[in-house]
Amino acid sequence: DAGITQSPRHKVTETGTPVTLRCHQTENHRYMYWYRQDPGHGLRLIHYSYGVKDTDKGEVSDGYSVSRSKTEDFLLTLESATSSQTSVYFCAISESRDPWGYTFGSGTRLTVV
Amino acid sequence: DAKTTQPPSMDCAEGRAANLPCNHSTISGNEYVYWYRQIHSQGPQYIIHGLKNNETNEMASLIITEDRKSSTLILPHATLRDTAVYYCIVRVGPSYGKLTFGQGTILTVHP
Numbered sequence: 001d002a003g004i005t006q007s008p009r010h011k012v013t014e015t016g017t018p019v020t021l022r023c024h025q026t027e028n029h030r031y032m033y034w035y036r037q038d039p040g041h042g043l044r045l046i047h048y049s050y051g052v053k054d055t056d057k058g059e060v061s062d063g064y065s066v067s068r069s070k071t072e073d074f075l076l077t078l079e080s081a082t083s084s085q086t087s088v089y090f091c092a093i094s095e096s097r098d099p100w101g102y103t104f105g106s107g108t109r110l111t112v113v
Numbered sequence: 114d115a116k117t118t119q120p121p122s123m124d125c126a127e128g129r130a131a132n133l134p135c136n137h138s139t140i141s142g143n144e145y146v147y148w149y150r151q152i153h154s155q156g157p158q159y160i161i162h163g164l165k166n167n168e169t170n171e172m173a174s175l176i177i178t179e180d181r182k183s184s185t186l187i188l189p190h191a192t193l194r195d196t197a198v199y200y201c202i203v204r205v206g207p208s209y210g211k212l213t214f215g216q217g218t219i220l221t222v223h224p
Contacts, residue, residue, distance in 0.1 A: 042213070042214040043157065090156045091156075100145075102149075102159055102212070103159070105156050106156055107154070107156055
């Protein structure tokens with residue numbers, strides 16, 4: 001998607017290893033979000049950020065941490081990956097807190113073996 | 114947030130209008146209706162939103178009933194690229210990303 005890039009696109013990692021996913025935006029939007037999508041659960045919010053160094057937990061934050069040291073980058077870290085964290089991870093950005101106009105990235109497919 | 118109900122799947126012929134219904138009978142006065150879609154393997158894409166008036170943009174039209182208990186997303190001339198899962202979301206803004214994406218409607222556009 002224009003203005004938002006996720007990396008890597010695909011990753012396979014072993015249980016117990018740390019993993020960091022990156023979301024990069026060129027839109028200078030204040031708000032950034034990390035979601036995971038699993039069959040039967042739809043999209044679930046992991047963490048979100050409302051500015052540099054300002055982050056908060058979403059509904060499924062256990063086992064995840066985030067950092068935002070620059071406006072354009074929002075990092076999601078799995079400190080010690082588990083098989084239950086196998087999922088597709090989406091980053092999103094928005095200009096405002098309103099639930100419209102979100103732009104989502106193309107996703108990162110993470111497999112923990 | 115008000116609960117939404119959508120049919121699990123719908124079909125539409127290419128070039129015809131696709132009308133996707135959403136029931137939100139418990140919607141409150143300050144809740145908006147939002148529509149997103151997700152094309153296979155991609156992130157969701159915002160389509161349109163409204164409060165009580167009908168809305169139209171370059172992608173679609175949103176028709177909200179007078180009692181606001183239901184709405185219809187209209188894709189006026191569906192193409193094969195409109196095949197996707199369509200999500201109807203009811204929410205009071207601001208949300209801090211707390212959008213609830215349910216199961217949505219799988220729209221399949223046929224040649």
